[in-house]
Amino acid sequence: MKTRVTELLGTKYPIIQGGMQWVGRAELASAVSNAGGLGILTALTQPTPEDLYKEILRCKEMTDKPFGVNLTILPTINPVPYDEYAEAAVKGGIRIVETAGRSPEPFMPYFKENGVKVIHKCTSVRHSLKAEKVGVDAVSVDGFECAGHPGEDDVTNLILLPAAKAKLKIPMIASGGIGDAQGMVAAFALGAEGINMGTRFCATQEAPIHDNVKQAMVQGDERQTALIFRTLNNTARVFRNAIAEQVLEIEGKDGDTDFADLQPLVAGARGREKVLEGGDTDDGIWTAGMVIGLINDIPTCQELLDRMVSEAKALIAERLTTPFAD
Incomplete structure (x- = not known):
């Protein structure tokens, strides 16, 4: 090519x-x-x-x-x-x-x-x-x-x-x-x-990265992502898991979103240690595109x-x- x-x-x-x-x-x-x-x-x-x-x-x-x-x-x-x-x-x-x-x-x-x-x-x-x-x-x-x-x-x-x-x-x-x-x-x-x-x-x-993360992408479909940080004008597409749902719940409340409320959930170190290295796909934020529906x-x-x-x-x-x- x-x-x-x-x-x-x-x-x-x-x-x-x-x-x-x-x-x-x-x-x-x-x-x-x-x-x-x-x-x-x-x-x-x-x-x-x-x-x-x-x-x-x-x-x-x-x-x-x-x-x-x-x-x-x-x-x-x-x-x-x-x-x-x-x-x-x-x-x-x-x-x-x-x-x-x-x-x-x-x-x-x-x-x-x-x-x-x-x-x-x-x-x-x-x-x-x-x-x-x-x-x-x-x-x-x-x-x-x-x-x-x-x-x-x-x-x-x-x-x-x-x-x-x-x-x-x-x-x-x-x-x-x-x-x-x-x-x-x-x-x-x-x-x-x-x-x-x-x-x-x-x-x-x-x-x-941990095999659990790879298997989650194989098992997931095109609906298995979530858009977080929309209220902060810093949209990020991540794998839809328990932590992502918590973030969306906080962002869905009335009033301005305070990033301080989200920080413990979305910390990069947490995603790296708990998910990418530890293999717990529900205990941290990790990015994934809609293309998981094709994997x-x-x-x-x-x-x-x-x-x-x-x-x-x-x-x-x-x-x-x-x-x-x-």
């Missing part, structure tokens, strides 16, 4: 593993890259920039293929040394960075000086155009179906992707709601030149990518015949 995205990344397939907090580690990133896609290490999963540098070196021991680093730039109570994380990535030899959250503009001169290609994740057409204007090499356009933060516009990829494609000059990567060959072919038809998958890669053998197995990354590509070719050759009479 050859697109502007494979040329940009130097990969066999235009398939990218999303940068997921607590999940984007060397085990998964290297497996995706070895399978022909682009694996992504999540910078802020590592407690310090030095730990990120060590994780990059560890990943290099597992693959000789390209992989990148995700840097999610968000306002935080405790200051995060984003500049130092960026420097650790460059020091480790990373030449592909996925940015998310706030604009990557302050980091662009440094990345450009060091030959780093930047993909910025956007949830709207206007943000995609702004990212293009500040000089990113590609945008990853995230539809409402996605896990994590879908923005506040509630536009699905069936509309968002062609709307963005009509105005962008740089390559566009489709993100959100994709987990199989049908989704990949649809994304290309809508104007994308690559796809980004997060939730689907969580349900692979190499994903460094029916837990393959290796190699099996997943090979299957998607072969089935996509078959779909295009056998099923996408014209229904129109001459």
Whole structure:
């Protein structure tokens, strides 16, 4: 498969593993890259920039293929040394960075000086155009179906992707709601030149999370997600479990939501320790996209990518015949 995205990344397939907090580690990133896609290490999963540098070196021991680093730039109570994380990535030899959250503009001169290609994740057409204007090499356009933060516009990829494609000059990567060959072919038809998958890669053998979480995604359906933090204008799509229901109950009460009431329930450390590591899928918040309705197995990354590509070719050759009479 050859697109502007494979040329940009130097990969066999235009398939990218999303940068997921607590999940984007060397085990998964290297497996995706070895399978022909682009694996992504999540910078802020590592407690310090030095730990990120060590994780990059560890990943290099597992693959000789390209992989990148995700840097999610968000306002935080405790200051995060984003500049130092960026420097650790460059020091480790990373030449592909996925940015998310706030604009990557302050980091662009440094990345450009060091030959780093930047993909910025956007949830709207206007943000995609702004990212293009500040000089990113590609945008990853995230539809409402996605896990994590879908923005506040509630536009699905069936509309968002062609709307963005009509105005962008740089390559566009489709993100959100994709987990199989049908989704990949649809994304290309809508104007994308690559796809980004997060939730689907969580349900692979190499994903460094508890098997209970993977099985919950296999057993769940497309209705098994919830949108929390809507009252805070910081919407997040998560797996619908007991904690998510408690959050929705608090947000459903009259009056302004006080985040202090939610914090003990949604703390990231709780989700990591209780759910992703401990395996109690009801004792913390964990992000999941609507694509769980399409997840029916837990393959290796190699099996997943090979299957998607072969089935996509078959779909295009056998099923996408014209229904129109001459």
